[in-house]
Amino acid sequence: MAERNEGQGIDIPILPLRNSVFFPGSIMPISVGRPKTLAMVKAVEDSGEPIGIVAQKDGAIDDPGAEDLFQMGTTGRIVKALKAGDEGFHLVLQGIKRFRVLGLTQTTPYLRARVIEVQDINADPLKIEALVMNVKKTAREVVGLMHEIPSGAAQFVEGIDDPGHLADLIAANMDVSVEEKMEVLNLVEVSQRLETVLELLYRKLEVLKLSNKIDSQVKGEMNKTQREYYLRQQLKAIKEELGEADGTESDLDELEQKLKQAKLTPEAEKVARKELRRLRQMPSSSSEYTVGRTYLEWFADLPWERQTQDCIDIANARMLLEKKHYGLEKVKKRIIEYLAVRKLKEDMKGPILCMVGPPGVGKTSLGQSIAETLGRKFHRISLGGVRDEAEIRGHRRTYVGALPGRIIQGLKKSGTNNPVFVLDEIDKLSYDFRGDPASALLEVLDPEQNHTFSDHYLEVPFDLSKVLFIATANQLDPVPPALKDRMEVLELPGYTHEEKRHIARKHLIPRVLEDHGMTDELVQVDDAALDSIIVDFTREAGVRSLERTITSVVRGVAVEVAEGRKELTVISQADLQKFLGPEKYYNEMAQRLDVPGVATGLAWTAAGGDILFVEATKMGGKGGLTLTGQLGNVMKESAQAAQSYLRARSPEFGLAENFWEKQDIHVHVPAGGIPKDGPSAGVTMIVALTSLVTGIKVKNEVAMTGEITLRGNVLPVGGIKEKVLAALRAGVKEIILPERNKKDLYEVPKEVQDRLTFHFVKRVDEALDLALQRPPERFPPKLAPPSGKDSEQPPS
16 A cells, blocks of 8 residues: 655556657556566556556556656556466556656555645636637647547647646647656646647647648649549540540540659759640641650750769779780879869869870770769760861751750760760861861860750750860860860870880780680790880880781781691791881981981870981072971071071181081971971071081980070970980980970879980080080180171081
8 A cells, every 4th residue: 555654655567658758637558578577466456546657658668667767757547457478567547647756665565655645736727817818729630630639639638627727638649759748747837837838739730731731732633633634534535535546645644654664853844844834735647746745855864963973992993904905104193183082072073084195095094984983874975077066065956857966966975964075186176167176175064154055956055064175185185175174184105115115915915815716725925026126116105006016916926826726826037027027217317317417306196105216418599598308497596596506606616607508408307207496407408408518427225305595595395205205216215305294294104214324414515525425626716806896606
């Protein structure tokens, strides 16, 4: 039995309640099954004493203690107890009064606590009366909006006269949190309790009003859609009855479904819906119908929202690049940097990379590797020879056979909005009266603009900001400055001899053997033969000709294998003539330089570096200068500057005063079918002319490059790495470079630097002393004439 002590409260059994709050005056059915609760139920059944129902702070705790229970609870009686299974009861509880827990007095076999009952406080009767009116009014509105509650609930609320009981009853039946219900249970002052319940009712009322509004809108849209469907079905039936049904409606319905699945942008969806309405009112035999349908099919097929998920693994990316590309360290470093930043910031704008280098060095294949590393689709757009702006932006729909430009077409083919696009040969773009495609690319390759790229055919913006654009070019000069400014340029120089040998062994030979159904058990190429192929049969910056030459050798062996040969064939240097014919390249340095007036220069070309010979000869005449070999204006001016420098210093070289008036000079640069230009042949020109007029030959294994001035200074030039590699391929042993180009040697591989001797010069005199077989004999200049007379003293 409960023990009563007027000073210290009463001692009663405690039933912990999970995830709910029990209020006075309420009736609540619950199921119990915890051991302590079962023990308490059995004890109470025998004694008939009241129990205390207290809410748990955390419903997940199976064996709560004093700290896990709230301080305020409700006394109640077990009205009914039904056995549920082997262990468990279904109870019906009736709440009586509030109490405050003073402390637990027993924890086993069930909880008991000493509690003190709490009486309601009616401090302000008028305020309570007003609050009761508002609570009942708001409760009626809430019940009216909740269709799942019986209408009789409102009359039941109206019939409650006790204000405290009214607040408790409403709080007990509201769908709010345990903490909010406990806030009501803790309030002893009735007016405060009613105010709290009224706030909960107001909040519930606003939620219900908003919910009903949304529900009405959705039903309105559904009714509109159902009405359109019904009318369309009627129209279809009428057409079938008249014999006019042609399947067009079903086709348009299918197209409409595809447009919905395409997840168009709001602007694109508006245009598509308008065009679809036009098609429904148009006969299918009309030419306009075909144009409009094709237009909508492009909308449906484009990847407005479809994209691949980037898979960025820096270690795996580095391993993949090393496996597929030998050398090219600067480019691979930049790719890894991009991937690292992309991993840290997923919404970064893609950089516009432009890889510049000679043919065959792997620019396009690098783009494929980037796509493979990211797990993206790859698409290549060849821009070579493109001269029409519509190739980029598309044709307007007013033209017959109009189509979107190559950018939109590429997106459709790739099927995602974040592929890797390689814009190949961007330096080969041209223009005519149809427009300038390079200008059209300005918007495509600008990260600040390409998120609203507008194709003339679609006429709605398409977001290109997720596309990774990679442009390739052989040279940057033809690229317009505005387009160049939008791209980050990465230079890919030519390969060295050692790099070519490694690429051939690791990549080219295995690939060629596989493509021709051969294995290394049938054919092998020894080192001497491979070196001969690289030096004597190919002379290029890349490896395309090298692969073709190796293919020719393998094809020759394949013929023998097809005829029945089964033993291993090892290709030696002596076998190459049988498969490839005579050598295509040979060292012509010694033959060219065996007479005065011939010097070896170094040139940069779109195909990498190359050597060029400058030949000069003199003959009787009237002082003319003839320049041949398809020289550009800058190169011609270099020859004229070289001649002027020598004429000004004629006395130092022991030349007669009238030497230049009685001699014609002819300067020729062989390979006359190839245009040549640039200032870097200045040093070569002056060395050739000095050799000619002094009769001293130029050293056989020396090549040079550099721009000259009239005062005899040697200025820096570009393309040093390509020129050095070309010199090595041609058999040059010494190279004369401008002093200020010394810093550019860091790009030249160490093994190349070790095989060459470099001389750095500031003045033309230094270059002459190094290039000629012996320094030219110089005579002191004549004394200056008396003051007041003109002087032709050469510059110092």
